[in-house]
Amino acid sequence: MADDSFDEECDYLFKAVLIGDSAVGKSNLLSRFARDEFRLDSKPTIGVEFAYRNIKVGDKLIKAQIWDTAGQERFRAITSSYYRGALGAMLVYDITRRATFDNLKKWLEELRHFGDSDMVIVLVGNKFDLKEKREVSEEEGRKLAEKEEVCFIETSAMENFNVEEAFLQMIAQIHKITSQKNL
Numbered sequence: 167m168a169d170d171s172f173d174e175e176c177d178y179l180f181k182a183v184l185i186g187d188s189a190v191g192k193s194n195l196l197s198r199f200a201r202d203e204f205r206l207d208s209k210p211t212i213g214v215e216f217a218y219r220n221i222k223v224g225d226k227l228i229k230a231q232i233w234d235t236a237g238q239e240r241f242r243a244i245t246s247s248y249y250r251g252a253l254g255a256m257l258v259y260d261i262t263r264r265a266t267f268d269n270l271k272k273w274l275e276e277l278r279h280f281g282d283s284d285m286v287i288v289l290v291g292n293k294f295d296l297k298e299k300r301e302v303s304e305e306e307g308r309k310l311a312e313k314e315e316v317c318f319i320e321t322s323a324m325e326n327f328n329v330e331e332a333f334l335q336m337i338a339q340i341h342k343i344t345s346q347k348n349l
């Protein structure tokens with residue numbers, strides 16, 4: 167389903183953003199998805215980063231442009247430009263840190279304030295490899311997702327578990343909504 171060549175003509179370009187508290191694993195989810203890499207150290211740079219990946223959905227080639235806050239969330243410096251044009255958002259928390267789950271309410275408010283009303287949101291509980299230390303049950307994640315009417319998945323960027331699935335779920339859903347709009 168995935169295609170990493172960058173030179174082919176794409177049918178669509180989708181922008182999506184990664185949001186959530188610091189150190190929940192956003193950068194590593196993105197580098198796993200875009201380059202199949204994982205880093206033990208946190209990134210040193212401050213600023214917005216993005217990465218591309220080409221994905222085949224049905225017979226269409228989609229270029230997904232995924233934006234990462236690259237540390238800016240600490241300073242609450244994310245502005246409307248970060249969300250502008252985004253068709254999807256991956257809202258990430260760390261299953262071993264309850265505070266990152268409790269803060270989702272704040273992130274959802276921000277998303278709904280700055281983002282488009284029909285933006286596809288995927289709630290991602292990351293660090294599944296540390297499930298023995300979990301502070302947030304899968305059930306709680308799922309219930310919140312149902313309440314907020316968003317998708318839900320648990321992942322491990324470290325072990326490359328469900329990362330591809332999380333991004334593909336979001337991209338396929340964006341494609342579905344966009345195609346319906348263009349009918």
Ligand code: GDP
Pocket residue numbers: 187188189190191192193194195205206207208209236237292293294295296321322323324325
């Ligand atoms: P960000 O600030 O949300 O972008 O988080 P990072 O991607 O920089 O990750 C923060 C820290 O968590 C780093 O030390 C990563 O190595 C670690 N980390 C990220 N994802 C995982 C994961 O799935 N499992 C484990 N055990 N550690 C992770």
